[in-house]
Amino acid sequence: MALLETRNLTVHYGDFQALFGVDMRLEEGETVAVIGANGAGKSSFMKALAGLNKARSDAILLEGRPVGGTPAYRMVKLGIALVPEGRRLFPSLSVEENLLIGANGAAVDRGWNLDAIYSIFPILKERRRQRATTMSGGQQQMVAIGRALMSNPRVLLCDEISLGLAPTIIKDVYAAIKQIRGRGTTVLLVEQDLNAALGAADRVYCFMEGRVTLEGRPGELTREAIHDAYFGV
Amino acid sequence: MEWFDTFFTGLWTGLGRVSLDTIVQGVLTGGLYALYAAGLSLIFGVMGLVNLAHGDLIVLAAYAIVAMVTAWGLPVWVALLIAMPFLFAFGFGLQRVVLNRTLRSGLLVPLLVTFGIAIIIQNGLLEVFSADSQRLRFGAIETQSIDLGIATVGVFRLLTLGVAVAVILALSFLFYGTRQGRMLRATSDSAEYVQLMGVNPRIVFAIAMGISFLVIGIAAMFMGVTNFFPTSGPANLLTAFEAVVIGGLGSLWGTLVGGIIIGIAQNIGAAIDPGWQQLGGHIVFLVIVLLRPRGLFSK
Numbered sequence: 001m002a003l004l005e006t007r008n009l010t011v012h013y014g015d016f017q018a019l020f021g022v023d024m025r026l027e028e029g030e031t032v033a034v035i036g037a038n039g040a041g042k043s044s045f046m047k048a049l050a051g052l053n054k055a056r057s058d059a060i061l062l063e064g065r066p067v068g069g070t071p072a073y074r075m076v077k078l079g080i081a082l083v084p085e086g087r088r089l090f091p092s093l094s095v096e097e098n099l100l101i102g103a104n105g106a107a108v109d110r111g112w113n114l115d116a117i118y119s120i121f122p123i124l125k126e127r128r129r130q131r132a133t134t135m136s137g138g139q140q141q142m143v144a145i146g147r148a149l150m151s152n153p154r155v156l157l158c159d160e161i162s163l164g165l166a167p168t169i170i171k172d173v174y175a176a177i178k179q180i181r182g183r184g185t186t187v188l189l190v191e192q193d194l195n196a197a198l199g200a201a202d203r204v205y206c207f208m209e210g211r212v213t214l215e216g217r218p219g220e221l222t223r224e225a226i227h228d229a230y231f232g233v
Numbered sequence: 234m235e236w237f238d239t240f241f242t243g244l245w246t247g248l249g250r251v252s253l254d255t256i257v258q259g260v261l262t263g264g265l266y267a268l269y270a271a272g273l274s275l276i277f278g279v280m281g282l283v284n285l286a287h288g289d290l291i292v293l294a295a296y297a298i299v300a301m302v303t304a305w306g307l308p309v310w311v312a313l314l315i316a317m318p319f320l321f322a323f324g325f326g327l328q329r330v331v332l333n334r335t336l337r338s339g340l341l342v343p344l345l346v347t348f349g350i351a352i353i354i355q356n357g358l359l360e361v362f363s364a365d366s367q368r369l370r371f372g373a374i375e376t377q378s379i380d381l382g383i384a385t386v387g388v389f390r391l392l393t394l395g396v397a398v399a400v401i402l403a404l405s406f407l408f409y410g411t412r413q414g415r416m417l418r419a420t421s422d423s424a425e426y427v428q429l430m431g432v433n434p435r436i437v438f439a440i441a442m443g444i445s446f447l448v449i450g451i452a453a454m455f456m457g458v459t460n461f462f463p464t465s466g467p468a469n470l471l472t473a474f475e476a477v478v479i480g481g482l483g484s485l486w487g488t489l490v491g492g493i494i495i496g497i498a499q500n501i502g503a504a505i506d507p508g509w510q511q512l513g514g515h516i517v518f519l520v521i522v523l524l525r526p527r528g529l530f531s532k
Binding site for chain 1: 416418421425427428429
């Protein structure tokens with residue numbers, strides 16, 4: 001049984017339909033990447049998994065249990081944490097307060113606490129009293145990842161974590177993802193940076209216009225197949 | 234230009250009557266205004282809701298205290314203590330059942346709904362208590378005074394300022410020193426994304442309104458030492474608004490400063506001419522809004 005699965009998942013914003021029947025499986029311990037161009041529906045997909053977008057109950061299954069449409073504040077307690085696109089840190093809160101509020105979503109202790117986060121991102125300990133949104137983009141991304149981990153998730157959803165970051169910082173962020181994965185956390189990444197996605201993931205799904213156009217292991221997919229699935233040519 | 238000469242002669246003569254005592258009394262008056270404003274500021278800061286019923290809710294709470302004092306013969310303080318849990322529950326319920334639904338519908342709907350609540354409260358109070366004035370009696374403390382050297386001040390007014398400072402301190406501690414305060418600030422930053430932290434923003438808003446109602450109860454008690462009517466609410470709301478805007482939207486300490494500035498301005502206005510008391514406050518409000526539209530301590 002898959003840890004997290006979507007079956008014929010659709011997402012609507014009023015009259016506009018963003019996702020058209022997406023099927024995806026995420027096995028325990030895997031790292032899976034969702035790639036696709038702007039407007040392909042990747043973020044809508046992640047927000048639906050996290051409970052921020054409405055979904056049919058049986059469209060999202062957690063260990064076979066229907067959880068679609070569960071509000072986000074309950075979804076995180078079921079073990080699904082989202083690092084949202086644009087980080088969305090709380091400007092009124094310091095670095096440490098941003099991390100601590102993440103712990104509010106924890107229902108089970110899986111070993112993620114302040115010490116564990118600071119061991120992966122030592123810079124955050126040095127800057128713990130600083131307002132989170134006054135830090136550099138890369139450091140803010142670390143806070144956003146740490147904040148999601150503080151909820152001790154089974155599945156970590158990362159939406160565009162490399163967006164707007166310098167290549168060296170992207171490398172650091174993905175090194176951290178590798179460590180997080182090493183601690184047994186299942187990871188689902190949405191990524192526009194193809195190399196980063198293919199380097200980190202066990203499997204890849206490609207989205208185009210709200211539909212899955214390709215699925216496979218990075219080593220098995222040719223550049224042409226990805227190109228066709230990505231751009232639809 | 235005879236009126237011009239009369240006006241300025243009167244103004245200069247009046248300004249000559251402004252003394253240190255005028256300022257001190259103004260600061261004390263400001264304490265009450267800060268109490269009016271603190272609950273309004275809290276709600277605006279957390280959920281961006283402008284509660285047009287705030288002034289009327291203060292009056293409603295004062296009538297509730299009057300009713301308890303009359304029916305059971307309780308001291309005012311005891312009546313307030315008994316009312317506190319009910320006030321919190323009322324605020325929590327009002328937000329949960331009514332106001333949370335309005336927040337989804339843009340700026341206008343919450344304004345209209347709270348305006349409607351204000352009208353219901355005013356008319357309900359007129360029906361039940363008539364248009365006669367009411368007041369709360371605190372005994373000897375109302376008339377006691379102490380000499381501070383620079384001015385002689387009423388003990389009750391000094392107590393009002395002290396309680397206003399204590400309320401702001403308590404709210405600041407709640408916001409910046411507790412786990413619940415962290416949630417309130419994060420919800421204020423983003424009600425959508427705080428959900429990812431396992432926080433239900435609707436509950437947080439309801440708790441904030443409950444806390445605001447506790448402050449409303451305290452403000453009601455101190456307002457009640459002077460005569461009040463079922464229609465006293467809008468004047469309280471206006472003063473509270475001015476204090477919040479002068480201080481900077483959502484800033485608690487700014488609200489205290491805003492209340493004190495209005496209190497001083499009103500007392501200076503009254504020293505110039507008794508008819509200028511309210512005008513003094515409004516003029517200072519307008520000047521500050523012109524010079525610093527976001528208030529003195531905006532976030």
